[in-house]
Amino acid sequence: MRMVATIVTVALSICGCSGPDTSALVANDASPGVVVDASVSNDASGADGNMNDREIEASMDDVAPADSSFVHDGPSVFTFFHGIPNARALRLCFLAGKATSMVPLPVLAMPSDTLGLLYGSAFSAQSLEGADLAAQDIQPVVYTGAVETIQGRRCDELEAVPEKITRTILPVVPAGTLSRGRSVLMIAAGCAPMQVEDPDTQSVCGDDYSSEKGNVTMMVASMDRSSPAGAMGVQVISASKATEKLGLDHVTAFPYKATVLAASLSPGKIAPRPPSKELSVANLGTSSQENLLRVFVDNSMTPVAESLLTDALDRGGLSLSSLQDGKDxxxxxxxxxxxxxGDWFHSMVITVLPSDP
Structure with missing residues (x-):
């Protein structure tokens, strides 16, 4: 039986330090043609901006395929990815508690280095200091702008938003979601609010963008840990709100070979399920120039964006020599x-992450 995964995409509106407007919440099933608009259903989140258990659970409750080699559990771990194109870097805090009473964790805004989390990169963790992931709800809070000015600041010291900083409060992740033996990917997508002279901001940020509120979105998916024998397991997720459908292939130059990794991905969709087993270390070659990842928009015959595989790996903390068969x-x-x-945003980015960091 094919594995079905549901991706929860929560569109947020922000204005300075205010909370999110969750009037648009869309759950996209990874199987084709299934779209649930929770803003008009009984399962929609309430005005407080929280995702209810059913919505966040839907992104995690995967049906295991008949292939007994598929491993869909393991250590609990989460990965947070920065995909906001008009933010050079971000810092991240977490609130913990119950949905009606969330307080900032008394830890440094993450990451604690000088630059922050750069666009197109990610960090992973198995736990959060000061939080009980099994018993407490967790709520990510993203800071963009002059994030170098809040280096070394604790999250509980940032309730008053500093100058030149924009705070985005993301939806509540229910207790237990990050402690149930899954590898969870959370992506900050869309754009932060910014006054720009550009008549086509929608092609950068998505159709629901406004310069006053932005449209920062959190996409949530579980990354499969299939441990394929003799091959690498590969999945692709579209985190571009401005691209209706996209596909990705891998190309080797000598000899030339193009391998389709995913096609017709809408924003927030991850595929394939289970992961593709078309690539192995042996067919990657040894030179960085031999490997390209290429993006296609739906129905296009020529690539519209590309990246050296080595560059995409580097953004995810990997290298060509670190890739292994049997890993995802x-x-x-x-x-x-x-x-x-443009000069007010970064271009499309392609990053390879370990599914089991």
Whole structure:
């Protein structure tokens, strides 16, 4: 039986330090043609901006396929990816508690280095200091702007938003979601609010963008840990709100070979399930110039964006020599429509992450 996964995409509106407007919440099933608009259903989140248990659980409750080699459990771990194209870097805090009473964790805003989490990169953790992931709800809070000014600041010291900083409060992740033996990927997508002279911001940020509120979105998916024998397991997730459908292939130059990894991915969709087993270490070659990842928009015959595999690996903390058969990897494609270039945002980015960091 094919594995079915549901991706929960929560569209948020922000204004300075205010909470999110969850009037648009869309759950996209990874099987084709299933779209549930929770803003008009009984399962929609309430005005407090919390995802209810059914919505967040839907992104995690996968049906295991008949292939007994598929391993869908293991150590609990989460990965947070920065895919906001008009933010050079971000810092992340977490609130913990119950949905009606959330308080900032008394820890440094993450990551604690000088630059923050750069666009197109991610960090992973198995726990959060000061939080009980099994018993407490967790709520991510994203800070963009001059994030170098809050280096070394604790999250409980940032309730008053500093100057030149925008705070985005993401939805509540229910207790137990991050402690149930899954590898969870959370992606910050869409754009932060910004006053720009650009008549086509939608091709950068998505149709629901406004310069006053932005449209920062959290996409949530479980990354499969299939441990395929003699091959690498590969999945692709579209984290571009500005690209209606996209596909990705891998190309080797000598000899030339193109391998389709995913096709017709809408924003927030991860595929295939189970992961593709078409690539192995032996058919990657040894030179960085031999390997490309190429993005196609739906129905296009020529690629619209590409990245050296080595660059995509480097953004995910990997290298060509670190890849192993029997391991799983997730390729994140994020940012604006691949045809857009500009001085107020970063171009589309392709990053390879370990599915079991």
């Amino acid at each position: 990897y997730t390729v994140v494609v994020a940012g604006p429509n691949p045809g857009r270039q």
